[in-house]
Amino acid sequence: MTDLRNGKDKTLGEILRSQGISRRSFLKFCAATASMMSISPALIPKIAHALENARRPSVIWLSFQECTGCTESLTRAHTTTIESLIFDSISLDYHHTLQAASGHAAEAAREAAMRENDGKYLLVVDGSIPLGNPGYSTIAGISNYDMLMETAKGAAAIIAVGTCATYGGLPHANPNPTGAVSLNEVIKDKPVINVPGCPPIPVVITGVLAHYLTFGSIPDLDHLGRPRAFYGNSIHDRCYRRPYYDKGLFAETFDDEGAKKGWCLYKLGCKGPTTYNACATTKWNDGTSFPIEAGHPCLGCSEPDFWDGGGFYKALSMPTENISKTAVYTATGALAAGVALGTMNQNKKNKAHDSHSKTTVSDLEK
Amino acid sequence: MTEIEFLGWVRGTGFQLATVIFIAGVIIRLVEIVMLGRKANLAEPGGSEMRSGLRTIISRMIPDKSTFQRSSFTIVSGYIFHIGLFICIFLFAPHILVFKDITGLSWPSLPTPVVDAVTVVTIISLGSIMLHRYQNCVLKFLTNTEDILVWIVTLLPLVTGYIAFHRIGSSAPGLIALHILSVEILLVVFPFTKLMHTFTIFLSRWYNGAISGFRGVES
Numbered sequence: 001m002t003d004l005r006n007g008k009d010k011t012l013g014e015i016l017r018s019q020g021i022s023r024r025s026f027l028k029f030c031a032a033t034a035s036m037m038s039i040s041p042a043l044i045p046k047i048a049h050a051l052e053n054a055r056r057p058s059v060i061w062l063s064f065q066e067c068t069g070c071t072e073s074l075t076r077a078h079t080t081t082i083e084s085l086i087f088d089s090i091s092l093d094y095h096h097t098l099q100a101a102s103g104h105a106a107e108a109a110r111e112a113a114m115r116e117n118d119g120k121y122l123l124v125v126d127g128s129i130p131l132g133n134p135g136y137s138t139i140a141g142i143s144n145y146d147m148l149m150e151t152a153k154g155a156a157a158i159i160a161v162g163t164c165a166t167y168g169g170l171p172h173a174n175p176n177p178t179g180a181v182s183l184n185e186v187i188k189d190k191p192v193i194n195v196p197g198c199p200p201i202p203v204v205i206t207g208v209l210a211h212y213l214t215f216g217s218i219p220d221l222d223h224l225g226r227p228r229a230f231y232g233n234s235i236h237d238r239c240y241r242r243p244y245y246d247k248g249l250f251a252e253t254f255d256d257e258g259a260k261k262g263w264c265l266y267k268l269g270c271k272g273p274t275t276y277n278a279c280a281t282t283k284w285n286d287g288t289s290f291p292i293e294a295g296h297p298c299l300g301c302s303e304p305d306f307w308d309g310g311g312f313y314k315a316l317s318m319p320t321e322n323i324s325k326t327a328v329y330t331a332t333g334a335l336a337a338g339v340a341l342g343t344m345n346q347n348k349k350n351k352a353h354d355s356h357s358k359t360t361v362s363d364l365e366k
Numbered sequence: 367m368t369e370i371e372f373l374g375w376v377r378g379t380g381f382q383l384a385t386v387i388f389i390a391g392v393i394i395r396l397v398e399i400v401m402l403g404r405k406a407n408l409a410e411p412g413g414s415e416m417r418s419g420l421r422t423i424i425s426r427m428i429p430d431k432s433t434f435q436r437s438s439f440t441i442v443s444g445y446i447f448h449i450g451l452f453i454c455i456f457l458f459a460p461h462i463l464v465f466k467d468i469t470g471l472s473w474p475s476l477p478t479p480v481v482d483a484v485t486v487v488t489i490i491s492l493g494s495i496m497l498h499r500y501q502n503c504v505l506k507f508l509t510n511t512e513d514i515l516v517w518i519v520t521l522l523p524l525v526t527g528y529i530a531f532h533r534i535g536s537s538a539p540g541l542i543a544l545h546i547l548s549v550e551i552l553l554v555v556f557p558f559t560k561l562m563h564t565f566t567i568f569l570s571r572w573y574n575g576a577i578s579g580f581r582g583v584e585s
């Protein structure tokens with residue numbers, strides 16, 4: 001019976017079982033998701049029940065001005081994990097990189113999915129939207145902006161994946177030649193779940209999906225629209241190199257003794273103190289490590305405008321402009337101005353002195 | 367403006383503006399003071415101006431006994447917060463990087479918890495100084511708006527720095543930006559207020575010493 005049903009009617013539990021995932025490891029995934037999202041362990045059975053019985057939600061994935069890195073991040077897990085299966089278990093009805101159809105056939109699929117699941121589908125977007133000229137980026141002759149607005153209308157929830165969709169990202173970097181904007185800047189009537197990162201951590205997006213499937217609602221978001229569960233801590237606060245920062249032990253270059261001993265990378269430009277992301281706890285590549293563990297400072301990729309932060313290797317406390325030059329020019333100018341003013345003061349004093357005439361006895365006798 | 371944009375502004379344009387006002391203000395004022403000169407003293411000098419001047423710069427660091435007895439609180443708390451300020455400004459690793467970026471010079475830093483503790487002590491001593499000012503009727507009478515302004519702009523970088531370090535109440539980019547902004551306010555206010563004593567103190571001490579030296583008396 002089950003096999004005759006088309007994939008869309010299968011529940012997530014059925015799909016996972018047909019992939020050979022045991023209930024035990026499924027429950028482990030639920031527990032991990034709960035702890036990651038700071039949900040009480042008492043709710044684990046509820047999560048498991050809800051996820052098992054969830055019908056495959058229809059997902060429309062729109063890619064605008066992007067590099068496909070986000071899709072790569074989500075689809076290139078090294079081994080098959082439950083996270084990636086959860087991702088496989090959604091009905092990805094439109095994703096122009098992953099789907100077989102192209103051109104008008106692909107657009108027809110999107111329109112069909114929108115019609116059939118009106119008000120129920122999830123909209124996932126990666127890439128920024130060029131407002132400078134609609135012609136800068138089009139799909140099947142439709143501008144990114146038009147396609148986004150049309151698809152957003154019937155969406156149950158909107159997820160912006162990656163720094164381009166959440167803040168404009170690289171296309172938005174100074175001087176922003178295409179007038180790129182984020183989803184938040186054009187979608188005003190619906191909450192957008194921001195999942196920034198360049199690229200975002202795969203498990204963060206499956207976590208957001210799991211939350212949506214379990215509770216039918218969007219997770220708790222911070223002031224930048226990011227799920228607090230994943231973006232609640234800064235890299236710096238969770239960094240295993242933090243004791244070195246506190247002791248004042250820093251790597252000065254990429255190959256000095258400090259670097260070899262694994263000291264703090266602050267002086268090499270680490271943006272961990274101002275970056276909120278889950279890298280330090282969730283890690284990358286199936287929990288192998290994260291960039292700081294590999295000896296590279298955090299670039300701040302989950303924060304707005306991280307491309308324009310004054311250089312990846314410039315320490316966070318340093319001014320971004322060339323202050324030495326400003327200081328030298330100002331000092332020279334000020335010295336000249338000071339001397340000019342001083343001379344004026346002297347002249348004034350001398351003049352006052354010269355025009356001063358002493359009172360004589362004859363003056364008093366007058 | 368997002369928090370990160372705010373941080374970008376204070377690290378960029380804001381920093382430039384503050385540097386220009388600070389450096390131009392300090393240099394113009396110092397040059398003007400030096401060029402004012404002194405009237406030629408036609409009397410026979412009783413001793414060396416230079417030696418007495420230089421000695422006074424150092425000797426005034428140590429208060430004489432009677433002065434100390436009269437205003438021990440002011441002197442002790444004054445020392446504490448000046449030394450505290452010095453440690454916070456010059457011996458915290460992220461701050462040294464700022465000086466390194468501008469001047470190319472760098473020196474060793476203190477461990478973060480030490481600077482953290484010194485910050486708290488400095489804040490407390492600055493607070494008690496203000497309290498003392500208002501408890502002593504003479505000091506209270508002498509206090510004007512400038513004194514309050516100078517006290518606030520000196521205290522703010524310490525408080526915002528402490529808050530940013532411990533991330534109290536908000537997220538890091540905004541708090542760090544606020545801290546940098548408070549330092550920029552201090553730099554802008556600096557040349558126009560008695561904060562100038564940072565530089566003029568040595569000039570005036572030398573001058574006091576030199577007058578005594580010329581007269582051949584102890585300063």
Ligand code: SF4
Binds near residue numbers: 239263265271297298
């Ligand atoms: S390496 Fe970066 S995130 Fe880690 S402690 Fe140092 S500054 Fe913080």
Ligand code: SF4
Binds near residue numbers: 275290292
């Ligand atoms: S360590 Fe920093 S730059 Fe690297 S992926 Fe994580 S948030 Fe992005």
